[in-house]
Amino acid sequence: MAGHLVLKKADFFASAAQPVAVADRYPQNIFAEHTHDFCELVLVWRGNGLHVLNDRPYRITCGDLFYIRAEDRHSYESVNGLVLHNIIYCPERLKLNVDWNDLLHSARAAGEDPRWRLSSHGMAQARQIIGQLEHESVKTDALSVCLTESLFLQLCILLRRHRYQSQDATGPDSSETLDLLMAALGKSLDSAFELAQFCQRHQVAERHLRQLFRQQTGMSISQYLRQLRICQAQDLLRHSELLIGDIATRCGFEDSNYFSVVFTKETGMTPRMWRQRYTLHLSNC
Known part of the structure; x- marks a missing residue:
């Protein structure tokens, strides 16, 4: 769809070498449809809103987790005290020897709900890592860049371990x-x-x-x-x-x-x- 907003990595990352940044939304306001030249993880802490992802609406609330690719189109509508974190990252800047694609983008059938939920226990652990990540990701020295990616890997593993699909009552910590x-x-x-x-x-x-x-x-x-x-x-x-x-x-x-x-x-x-x-x-x- 032509004419939508494109968010640029230059506006969000501390340096051209930094692979990850944290954008807190306290609260998340209504935001028009957009894409990015980076990817992001969206984790909802509180409140509710309408998240439209690739033309499909999702009513989101605490514990909802989305993996957003750069080419995905999404917007936020009719928000009500919606509080979330956007963990944004550039795949080409990740240097650790990890299968990031498998970790972040599990194969999903066409039309399958892309939304995951994070268990209550997982949310508590994720908050701690995101706090550290937010602190390190604004620095530009080599050690901070390395630590930022290491923390991001911890977060991704944690999300993979504690996430479950919204229709699944047998997920971790259920x-x-x-x-x-x-x-x-x-x-x-x-x-x-x-x-x-x-x-x-x-x-x-x-x-x-x-x-x-x-x-x-x-x-x-x-x-x-x-x-x-x-x-x-x-x-x-x-x-x-x-x-x-x-x-x-x-x-x-x-x-x-x-x-x-x-x-x-x-x-x-x-x-x-x-x-x-x-x-x-x-x-x-």
Whole structure:
């Protein structure tokens, strides 16, 4: 897509030799679609927002992890107290004898969700490494450049060890209740989610879990699940020829009229208008 913003490495790195830099977003504001001439890791600490990656919307919140390639197009929309770190890096500047491509870009099937989640335990460890990385990456001496890459390698290994896909309830450290809840919600896009049953199964107080979820994400559990379903509906409307009623069913709405009401409230346009918007855009390209 022509005309989008391209972020340049010269504006972010301490020197032409430094391979990694840390850009904290406290908070992350709305940011128009852009690409980079570098790559980045995006790790969300708190709040929520709409992350649009290569035309696909994702409702993101604490623990979400994205690996962004230089050529990927992405933007941030409708943010709500969204706090994240961008760990940006130049692959051509990495010198350690490591298979970086395998470590950072595991093979994914076409259309597979590129989002990972980082376990609560992994997030706590990542914070410490990122703090060190942020301190060293602004220096330009040879030892700091070397240490920066070493810390980046530690971070990448940590992320690989503690990450899991949002639909996977068997990932590392899945004993954490919030991790289990996120996994359960990720698997409930096309079916009902019973919070009371979840709390009984995992022996956690429902009120406490609701409070914890809102504290970490800035949303209620039902709001988050609804946003996940709307994001999936947006993607299906844009990239499939399914009937709107079938999309409603796939996104957990038994009534297509109710789906249309919710979709319109969340996006500002009806499902039909949303689909036509992109159909017209493609026909004019």
